[in-house]
Every structure is written in structure tokens, then in C-alpha cells.
Amino acid sequence: MVTKHENGTLIERREQKLKAPPMYQVLLLNDDYTPMEFVVAIIQEYFNKDRETATHLMLKVHRDGKAVCGVYSKDIASTKVDLVLTHARKAGHPLQCVMEEV
Ligand code: TYC
Secondary structure (H helix, E strand, C coil): CEEECCCCCEEECCCCCCCCCCEEEEEEECCCCCCHHHHHHHHHHHHCCCHHHHHHHHHHHHHHCEEEEEEEEHHHHHHHHHHHHHHHHHCCCCCEEEEEEC
């Protein structure tokens, strides 16, 4: 919006549009080798789900190929992916974990 002052000065006010920061969903992907019990434990530990919810999510990944385990800001999502992958590799499992902008 442009307003004219008495002294002739033009003042432009830029509208302040604050956009919410983008959010990222963290997904687990299915594979044929990672044990179901390991995936349930991962979901409980890193996505703060109870055992029942974690079991349902694991079975959804197993059935559909992937499932969203949580939605976070970019830094938190990226950290979750790193922690899950590090834990899985240390345990010798090929589990895949990815993030996608919502
Ligand atoms: N498909 C695996 C099995 O049958 C289980 C599994 C579930 C693996 C979820 C990965 O993200 C995953 N042992």
C-alpha cells in the first residue's frame, strides 16, 4: 500500500505475510529383511508411539510399502532420519527412512 505524506513523500508499506515454515513427514519404507520386531522398536523409540500404534504402523509399511510415522520441522525430521538409519545400519538391517515436504 502506498500513502502520500503531507510533505509529498510517498511511503510504501509492504504487507507483512508470515508463512508457516514447511513441515516434513518422515516415512519408513518396506524391505524384505528387516525384522518386524526391530521396526516396531524403532517406531516406539524415535516416533514416540506406544507398542500398539507402532505395531499397526509397522504392519501398514509391510502391507502398503510405506507409512508416515510423524510430521516435523525440517531439522527435527532430518535428525529422525539420521538416527533411524544409523541405528538400523549398526544393527545390520537395510531399513529405509526418508523425509518428504508435506
Ligand atoms: N517386511 C519386513 C518383514 O517381513 C518387515 C518390515 C516392516 C520391514 C516395515 C521394514 O519398514 C519396514 N520382515
